Amino acid sequence: MTLSILGLAGLLGWTSPAAIPQASPMEARLQAKLQEPWLKKAAWITDYDDAKAASKEQGKPIFAYFTRSYAP
């Protein structure tokens, strides 16, 4: 199997570090936070609009836990 020069250039371009989208540090921290075990132990909603909609649908108040991911 041979690759054309163009194909090889394209392959290199696809795999070069500059082309792979990098998560920002803040995004990476957010993703790490979302993987924390406590979030999986109960049915936590992480979107405010979804929480309000679910509250309205079920007729229950919202228990809100405010935390952060940008710093420890």
Next chain:
Amino acid sequence: MLFTHITSQVPGEKYPRLLQEMGGSGFPFLAFLSEEGKLLAAHMSANRTVSGLEDTAYEVNRFVELKKAVEGGDASAAVDFFLLRMKLGHLSWEEAKSIHGKLGNVTPDQGKRIQARMLDLEVMDALQQVQAAPERMNEFGKKWSATCEKGLFPKAENACQFYCMFIMQHAEFDGNARLYEKAYSELKRRFDKMPGFREFVQQNGFERKLKELQREG
């Protein structure tokens, strides 16, 4: 309904200031919200225990039940709903006065509880006025002297603290040792076990002032 808001500082995050909008200033912050996102109760740090959280949750559920009952036309729920709204800090003093004027018959016990809760709101309203004009502290102390003499004190801790201190300031100005002692006794009864209270008393010279008033009286 469990909701967690994670402030991420990721560009474009939804509701980056939701914590502040709910009155929070640090993490973690626990609160109960309505389906419209209105703050029903914030669980404050002074009571951040499991039983404290259970108490707050109970009050929020009670609020939801009473609201439904009142909206369904149950007049008997209106007084308890009014009391709970005041306790949870949903009403200003002006709003509470307006609602109070439209309430139907109340039992003597309900009347006492309403009076105490409305006093909470009145004191906090007065505090805002005093912060703008400190010279008015004596005026409010004088106004509340009669209620203090009858043994009526606010239920909320912060309101009680300011109420007592306003009255003590007026009593000192007026040379009234008995009134000073009555307000100071309640202050001690409510806050003596709080960290820093003894230092606070010493810094402000409350004991010394009481003794001076008693000598002069």
